[in-house]
Amino acid sequence: MRRNNKLGWLFTSPYLIFTLIFFLLPLLWSFWLALTDWDMISPTINFVGVQNFMTAVKSPAVQSAFLVTYKFLLVFVPLALVLSMVIALLVNSLPKFKGLFMVAFFLPYLSSGVVTSLIVKGLLSYNGPFNIFLRNTFGLDIDWLGDPKVAIFIVSLMIAWKMSGYYGLILISGLSNINHEIYEAAAIDGASRWTIFWKITFPMMYPAFFTVTVLAVGVSFGIFTEVYQLTGGGPNFSTNTWQMEIYNQAFVGLKSGYASSIALLSSVVTFASIGVIRKLLEKWGEKNGWS
Structure with missing residues (x-):
């Protein structure tokens, strides 16, 4: 029995060591930084207590980033759920080559966020092919990334x-x-396709739908690469998310302690938001026979 326990610890040790080095130690360091005013350059670190947290809570920029993150949640999550549901229904209805089509739809997930953002930025730029087509054909001149709502x-x-x-x-x-x-x-019984979907298919997909929703909510709180490449948080900070604000404070303003406090606050808000959404989904599942 002891030998089996030793083997278990041996096989799990790579993951435990990875977690210790790349998660627990940085987390503890982040807690310490949040209590200081270190600028990542000065050799001395001054202890300021909870001052960074108090400043972050009262900061208009942090409050704006909080609201922007929830705006992304309200826009991104429904879009992701609808698109993924359409893909799942289309592929599932195919008589042949389901695996091939699913791999094709899965490929964008493997693409680099930086590369994808640069391609989209080029397509939507003023001299990009899409805007040139709109101007020449319909006389439209749309600033896709310059309008807060559109961005x-x-x-x-x-x-x-x-x-x-x-x-x-x-x-x-x-x-x-x-x-x-x-x-x-x-x-x-004569049920229509619409009735079958809402009364049978959708409720019985609850475990998968629950997983996808929670994952999508988590992604919406971690948006950074696409915003950084496309808008830089603009226009007028309309796309300045939690992650962008943390980056700006840490690497532009050189306020690592203040940035750490914002990061910790964002993690608390993220976990709390996911917890609330999980509870709502679980109640919906219980109404449909899932417990």
Whole structure:
């Protein structure tokens, strides 16, 4: 028995060491930095207590980043869920080559966020092919990334496109677990496709839908690369997320202690938000027979 325990610890040791070095130690260092005013240059570190947290809570920039992050959540999560659901239903309805099409939809997830952002930025630029086509054909001149509302939608749509194949793969696993006899019984009773989807398919996909929703919410609180490349947090800070504000304070303003306090506050808000959404999803699941 002791030998088996030693083998278990031996096999799990790489993961435990990785977690210790790249998660626990940085987390503890972040807690310490949040209590100081270190600028990453000075050899001395001054202890300031909870002053950074108090300043962050009262900061208009931090409050704005808080609201912007939730705006992304409200736009990105529905887009990602709808796109992934459409992909899952389309691929699942194919008679052949389901795996091939699913791999094709999954490929954007493997692409670099930096490269994707640069391509989108080039396409939507003033002299980009899309704007040239709109000007020459319809006389339209749209500043896609210069309008606050449009910029949030563009960034959210791009991330949803990137993630929908991965989420669709999870939803397909949920679809494959539904007993087809239920569909046959519903068809005999004269149920329409719309009724079958909302009354049978969607409720029975609850475990997969729950997983995808929680993952999408987590992504919406970690948006950085796409915003950094496309808008830099603009226009007028309309896309300045938590992550952008942390980056600006740490590496532009050289306020590592203050940035650490913002990061810790954002992590608390993230976990709390995911917890609330999980509870809502669990209640919805209980109403549909999932416990």
